[in-house]
Amino acid sequence: xxxxxxxxxxxxxxxxxxxxxxxxxxxxxxxxxxxxxxxxxxxxxxxxxxxxxxxxxxxxxxxxxxxxxxxxxxxxxxxxxxxxxxxxxxxxxxxxxxxxxxxxxxxxxxxxxxxxxxxxxxxxxxxxxxxxxxxxxxxxxxxxxxxxxxxxxxxxxxxxxxxxxxxxxxxxxxxxxxxxxxxxxxxxxxxxxxxxxxxxxxxxxxxxxxxxxxxxxxxxxxxxxxxxxxxxxxxxxxxxxxxxxxxxxxxxxxxxxxxxxxxxxxxxxxxxxxxxxxxxxxxxxxx
Amino acid sequence: xxxxxxxxxxxxxxxxxxxxxxxxxxxxxxxxxxxxxxxxxxxxxxxxxxxxxxxxxxxxxxxxxxxxxxxxxxxxxxxxxxxxxxxxxxxxxxxxxxxxxxxxxxxxxxxxxxxxxxxxxxxxxxxxxxxxxxxxxxxxxxxxxxxxxxxxxxxx
Numbered sequence: 001x002x003x004x005x006x007x008x009x010x011x012x013x014x015x016x017x018x019x020x021x022x023x024x025x026x027x028x029x030x031x032x033x034x035x036x037x038x039x040x041x042x043x044x045x046x047x048x049x050x051x052x053x054x055x056x057x058x059x060x061x062x063x064x065x066x067x068x069x070x071x072x073x074x075x076x077x078x079x080x081x082x083x084x085x086x087x088x089x090x091x092x093x094x095x096x097x098x099x100x101x102x103x104x105x106x107x108x109x110x111x112x113x114x115x116x117x118x119x120x121x122x123x124x125x126x127x128x129x130x131x132x133x134x135x136x137x138x139x140x141x142x143x144x145x146x147x148x149x150x151x152x153x154x155x156x157x158x159x160x161x162x163x164x165x166x167x168x169x170x171x172x173x174x175x176x177x178x179x180x181x182x183x184x185x186x187x188x189x190x191x192x193x194x195x196x197x198x199x200x201x202x203x204x205x206x207x208x209x210x211x212x213x214x215x216x217x218x219x220x221x222x223x224x225x226x227x228x229x230x231x232x233x234x235x236x237x238x239x240x241x242x243x244x245x246x247x248x249x250x251x252x253x254x255x256x257x258x259x260x261x262x263x264x265x266x267x268x269x270x271x272x273x274x275x276x277x278x279x280x281x282x283x284x285x286x287x
Numbered sequence: 288x289x290x291x292x293x294x295x296x297x298x299x300x301x302x303x304x305x306x307x308x309x310x311x312x313x314x315x316x317x318x319x320x321x322x323x324x325x326x327x328x329x330x331x332x333x334x335x336x337x338x339x340x341x342x343x344x345x346x347x348x349x350x351x352x353x354x355x356x357x358x359x360x361x362x363x364x365x366x367x368x369x370x371x372x373x374x375x376x377x378x379x380x381x382x383x384x385x386x387x388x389x390x391x392x393x394x395x396x397x398x399x400x401x402x403x404x405x406x407x408x409x410x411x412x413x414x415x416x417x418x419x420x421x422x423x424x425x426x427x428x429x430x431x432x433x434x435x436x437x438x439x440x441x442x443x
Contacts, residue, residue, distance in 0.1 A: 003306050005288065032348060032349060036308070036349075051352070054352060079341070103329075104342055104396065104400070108342060108343050109347065192421070193421030
């Protein structure tokens with residue numbers, strides 16, 4: 001590995017570095033748990049790395065509590081999320097997803113922005129954030145911001161809607177409106193640690209006082225080129241009483257989730273297996 | 288690129304190649320060979336060191352990013368007065384070391400986790416101890432003795 005590095009510690013330095021490198025090959029580095037592997041196996045000659053790991057700007061590094069949203073800076077690590085009492089309380093799905101990322105050492109470095117921008121269909125934190133209807137705040141080199149739902153920000157395997165002059169600044173999660181929650185992250189793999197999901201399911205149901213679903217968010221991971229938001233499954237659940245779900249309801253919910261799965265067969269699992277597992281875990285979350 | 292940081296309590300300032308990895312800085316520049324290069328892809332944890340209180344894989348960390356931070360390696364855990372750290376003592380006591388290649392990584396990970404538990408006043412369960420070691424592979428011991436040793440660190 002041999003490349004130039006531009007170290008940026010403030011937003012202005014970052015924007016200038018991006019602007020100055022529009023005609024060259026550059027990458028942005030944050031937690032490096034994926035990027036180092038890429039750089040090791042790709043030619044890096046003539047490449048510039050814009051290092052944002054030492055950013056001091058709070059909007060990039062902190063978890064901010066606003067009235068309607070919780071805002072995660074792009075450099076918030078998986079460990080920051082795991083250790084946040086606020087996230088554990090309000091968004092258990094995200095807490096569980098962050099805790100299921102790789103290992104302690106990786107979680108201490110890996111950032112939420114990197115997990116999203118790497119655009120892997122099996123990304124755990126991104127999956128939870130899709131289910132939470134999170135919205136990305138994207139910054140361009142002129143300092144202008146745009147907002148895009150995470151579900152459409154990831155456009156394919158390894159691809160996002162980011163332009164070359166843009167960077168992901170933060171992710172906003174709408175706060176809960178319901179009184180109670182049923183929220184969690186199911187991850188299926190061949191072992192518990194260091195695992196890349198074969199199938200994952202993120203769900204976040206907000207309930208009213210009587211236990212009826214008032215808002216639903218469901219996404220499935222590693223079964224499509226993106227992380228689909230299972231809208232029809234969510235629509236199906238709104239208004240339902242979670243304690244009074246029949247076996248047919250559970251099946252219908254799982255069938256709705258399955259509509260969004262177009263998996264491939266690869267080294268980790270076959271298409272058939274992924275569909276079976278997705279159906280089964282979708283049904284089982286209510287048992 | 289110039290970096291200033293603390294290694295095992297000692298302030299250093301040096302010029303490093305921007306693409307240098309932390310593991311190479313530790314082993315090849317600082318000549319601290321206790322940190323082991325295993326898989327070099329973040330799977331095995333043999334290269335674990337502590338940066339600002341958190342265990343990280345030094346094989347996936349740019350050396351320039353320790354600027355302004357405090358790095359501890361296995362060499363910095365003890366001095367002549369206390370030749371072994373509590374974690375090391377417990378590992379010996381429980382026979383948790385065989386070939387030893389993974390040991391420094393396991394000691395550093397356990398040290399970081401035990402400091403955190405101590406700070407928060409928590410005694411972790413066996414499951415939590417296992418979870419804390421999920422980023423460290425050992426091909427000799429079968430883990431039971433390592434987990435026993437780590438668990439003993441938390442017992443009063």
